[in-house]
Amino acid sequence: MIDQDFTNSLLAKHDYLSKISHADCLTLSCLPADWVDFAxxxxxxxxFELLVDLTAIDQGDTAxxxxxxxxxxxxxxxxxxxxVHIDCLDNESPEVDSIASIYPAADWHERxxxxxxxxxxxxxxxxxxxxxxxxxxxxxxxxxxxxxxxxTPLPAxxxxxxxxxxxxxxxxxxxxxxxxxxxxxxxxxxxxxDESWTEQIEKPV
Numbered sequence: 001m002i003d004q005d006f007t008n009s010l011l012a013k014h015d016y017l018s019k020i021s022h023a024d025c026l027t028l029s030c031l032p033a034d035w036v037d038f039a040x041x042x043x044x045x046x047x048f049e050l051l052v053d054l055t056a057i058d059q060g061d062t063a064x065x066x067x068x069x070x071x072x073x074x075x076x077x078x079x080x081x082x083x084v085h086i087d088c089l090d091n092e093s094p095e096v097d098s099i100a101s102i103y104p105a106a107d108w109h110e111r112x113x114x115x116x117x118x119x120x121x122x123x124x125x126x127x128x129x130x131x132x133x134x135x136x137x138x139x140x141x142x143x144x145x146x147x148x149x150x151x152t153p154l155p156a157x158x159x160x161x162x163x164x165x166x167x168x169x170x171x172x173x174x175x176x177x178x179x180x181x182x183x184x185x186x187x188x189x190x191x192x193x194d195e196s197w198t199e200q201i202e203k204p205v
Contacts (some may be wrong), residue, residue, distance in 0.1 A: 001079060007026055010028075016031040016033070022083065025083055026080070026083070027083040028085070030084050032087060032088070038084070039099040042073055043102050047077040047078065048074065050074040051073055051105045052073060054070070054113065055069075055109065056116075056119055060143045061091070061143065066088070066091040067087075067117060068086065068087055069096045069113065070083065071084045071106075094119045094120065096119060096120075096121060098123040098127075100121070100125060107126070108130065110124050111124070111129070112131065114127055114129070114130075115129040116141035116142075135155055137152070138152070146169070151167065152167040153166055
């Protein structure tokens, strides 16, 4: 297990790291310029050989640092997880170095983060969209993207000509992403709409 001695040693070896307070596992912030070197160190020196997940956070367009890449590692030697946050220093064109050459699993995860958040992973071997089509103009997990979606022309001209269809926003009530309005809000999806305190309990403080 990761203990305080391990944490202290890690921070002492790498002055580009800082600790972030989290209850579930050791969480570190890494300077973007040192991200690849730290990933190599974790893989080759500390036996964090499994990249469990790599995703991103959008803090919103009013944040000083809007986008962060977040990676989760697991070590079968330490029997524990490690989380690393890496800031994207440019809010308009977020960018972080790819670690796909170190952790092959990053290939897919970085493509997903590129697709959903618009983060460029420099040095990625094949950075193209993995869920949306190549010409899709939006990044669906950014804060400004509406939950229902945005009306968008279909990419296939022959389909449009034959059907007259387009990609339309989902209805917010009873649509494919949102449960009908019957029952309490706390039992409906998405859970972000939860306002159960207005129905059953006082609003949390």
